[in-house]
Each structure stands twice: as structure tokens, then as C-alpha cells.
């Protein structure tokens with residue numbers, strides 16, 4: 001757990017990362033995020049993601065989903081831009097090899113023209129597990145990586161990654177946000193002795209072993225950032241592990257993970273902007289941007305859940321948590337730390353954490 005980034009390095013960075021609200025800034029500068037997700041079964045998850053990112057302060061949120069899901073999602077909110085471009089077998093019927101390729105080409109044609117506009121793309125909330133859909137999403141991931149766009153993988157995006165880990169292995173701008181079950185599947189696949197361990201054979205890990213195991217997993221995956229959600233959220237990029245154990249809420253209603261991915265994506269888009277500027281100005285870069293963003297996303301989400309629970313108790317639902325995201329009482333989870341730490345120790349331009357190898361690539365793509 002040593003030799004890398006420490007918690008006290010991460011939190012102070014946030015005050016520089018969060019963009020100012022100033023009249024000269026234009027639409028889009030505070031983040032353009034997108035989610036690939038939303039299918040016949042799930043319309044709530046991509047909505048929770050997008051509205052959370054907007055409530056956190058992102059300027060634009062897009063959803064790329066199936067046609068059936070799009071009408072439903074549009075009816076939830078006019079704030080979100082919805083693209084009904086994905087296809088699932090339920091709608092197309094069984095397709096032959098050539099027809100599948102045609103569908104993929106069509107989807108890629110639609111999605112590609114938007115991709116490079118985004119500061120962060122989240123893959124998976126409410127995506128479903130249809131094989132045609134997942135084939136297309138694998139291509140979207142490859143294309144997004146070629147543009148150096150930060151990715152957050154959640155929900156069914158993690159199902160895809162567990163089947164095809166090479167899609168993200170070694171990509172430094174990937175953040176994985178598994179819940180307990182998704183984490184166990186990943187561990188079985190990546191660290192398991194056999195790569196096809198059945199659920200019954202999943203290695204159980206005690207809470208004590210969790211940080212070490214998570215670090216090993218992130219390292220084996222080539223330095224991606226992993227947020228292992230649970231009673232405590234552990235976050236690692238393979239170099240170090242930090243934990244977010246603010247109590248949060250005892251309510252475990254569905255959708256809270258989607259809020260976390262929305263918050264994280266918003267911070268990633270801000271961090272991307274900040275790190276690119278720092279690099280172009282020749283300032284030394286501290287810390288891994290995805291670690292900073294993941295920790296901020298986790299802390300905020302848990303604090304918002306705590307505030308929502310204080311008000312709504314057992315009837316707390318995810319919408320109540322989203323309403324608390326921008327409250328002063330929620331945001332104070334991040335900034336008191338910053339204020340205290342900054343007075344003791346910090347000069348952001350003199351961190352000596354090695355600059356990220358792909359910061360230049362990030363800059364070029366913006």
C-alpha cells in the first residue's frame with residue numbers, strides 16, 4: 001500500500017479540480033458525460049447516472065440506449081440528451097453473421113460521431129446482457145480508448161469486462177465500480193486459479209484481506225482504477241489503496257451505484273480538464289486523476305445518502321439521494337478536509353508524483 005498516492009494527496013487536489021462558476025465559461029466546459037446503457041428491462045439506471053452527473057455540476061449528459069428505452073427515459077427528464085441507437089436481439093430477432101456485422105457498423109456509425117466530444121463515458125448502467133448489444137459495446141470501448149476518453153465501467157459493463165478483460169486491461173483512464181457480486185466475478189476471472197470458476201467456487205475474502213486483494217486485482221489489470229463498493233468503499237490503482245468509509249445510509253435501495261458512477265464521471269471530466277491544463281502549463285502533475293475522481297465520487301455519494309436518510313428514513317429512495325447531491329451539507333464532506341490539509345501542507349505545483357504517461361495524449365484529444 002505504499003510508494004503511491006496517499007489519501008492526504010488526493011483530497012486537497014479536489015479544490016483545484018472543481019471548476020469555478022464564472023461568466024466567461026461556456027457550455028460544456030464543466031463536463032460533457034455520456035452513458036452507454038438503457039435497454040428493455042432497465043431505464044432507471046442510465047437516468048440515475050445522467051441526472052446525478054448534471055446535479056453534480058456537469059453541463060451536458062447524454063444517454064445512448066435502445067429505441068424502446070429512449071422514449072421512456074426522455075419522459076423522465078428534458079435535461080438529458082437521449083440517443084436511441086443501440087439494438088438488442090429482442091428487437092432484431094436472431095441474426096446471421098453478416099447481419100450482425102451490419103448492425104454493429106450502423107451502431108458504430110451513429111455513436112462514433114459523438115464519442116470524441118465526451119470528457120467521460122460510463123459503460124453499463126442498465127445495459128442488459130444481450131450478446132448483440134454487448135458486441136457493439138465492446139467496439140465502442142475500443143473506439144473510446146483510441147481517443148483516450150476516460151471510461152467508467154459499471155453494472156453490465158462489468159459483466160462484459162469480466163468476459164473480455166483485455167478490453168480495459170492496461171488502460172489507465174478506466175475506472176471500474178463493482179459492487180460486491182461484480183467484484184467477486186472479476187476476482188474469480190482475473191485472480192482465480194481457474195478462469196471459469198462457477199459462482200459457488202468464488203473465493204471468499206474477509207474484509208481484512210480486501211484492500212490487498214483489490215490492489216492485486218488493479219495491478220494485474222494493468223493499473224486501472226477500481227472502486228470496490230460495499231460497507232467501506234476501497235479504491236485502488238494497483239499502486240495504493242484508499243478507503244472511503246463515511247457511514248452513508250443503511251438503506252440499500254437499487255440505483256445508488258448509478259449515482260456513484262454519475263458523481264465519479266463528473267469528477268473525472270473535471271480532472272481531465274484540470275490535468276490537461278496543468279500539463280500544458282508545464283506544472284508537475286500530482287496523483288492519478290482517476291483515483292482523485294473515484295474517491296470524491298464515493299465520498300459525495302455516501303454523504304448524500306446519509307443526508308437523504310436523515311430526512312426520509314426507511315422510505316429513502318435513490319431520487320431522494322440525488323436531490324441531496326448538491327446540498328451544502330453534502331459538499332462539506334470534501335472541503336473541510338481540503339481546508340485543514342491545505343493549511344498544513346500543500347503546494348499543488350510541487351507534487352512529485354510521476355506525471356501520467358498518457359497526459360499528453362489527453363491533452364491532444366481535447
Ligand SMILES: NC(=O)C1=CN([C@@H]2O[C@H](COP(=O)(O)OP(=O)(O)OC[C@H]3O[C@@H](n4cnc5c(N)ncnc54)[C@H](O)[C@@H]3O)[C@@H](O)[C@H]2O)[C@@H](O)CC1
Pocket residue numbers: 041042043044045046124125126127128154155156179180181182230254255257258
Ligand atoms: N432502476 C434501474 O433501472 C436499475 C437498474 N440496475 C441495473 O440492473 C442491472 C443488473 O445489476 P445488479 O446489480 O442487479 O447485478 P446482478 O444481476 O449481478 O445482481 C447482483 C446481485 O447481487 C446481490 N448483492 C448486491 N450486493 C450484495 C452483497 N453485498 N452481498 C451479497 N449479495 C449482494 C444483489 O441482491 C443482486 O441480486 C445493471 O445493468 C444495473 O445497472 C441497477 O443499477 C439498479 C437500478
Ligand SMILES: Nc1ncnc2c1ncn2[C@@H]1O[C@H](COP(=O)(O)OP(=O)(O)OP(=O)(O)O)[C@@H](O)[C@H]1O
Pocket residue numbers: 155178179180229230231232233247248249250252253254255256257258259260298301302
Ligand atoms: N453496507 C453499506 N453501507 C454503507 N454504504 C454502502 C453499503 N453498501 C454499499 N454502500 C454504498 O452504496 C453505494 C452503491 O453501492 P452498491 O453496492 O449498492 O452498488 P450497486 O449494487 O452497483 O447499486 P445499483 O443498485 O445502482 O446497481 C456506494 O456509494 C456504496 O459506497
Ligand SMILES: [Mg+2]
Pocket residue numbers: 154155179257258
Ligand atoms: Mg450497480
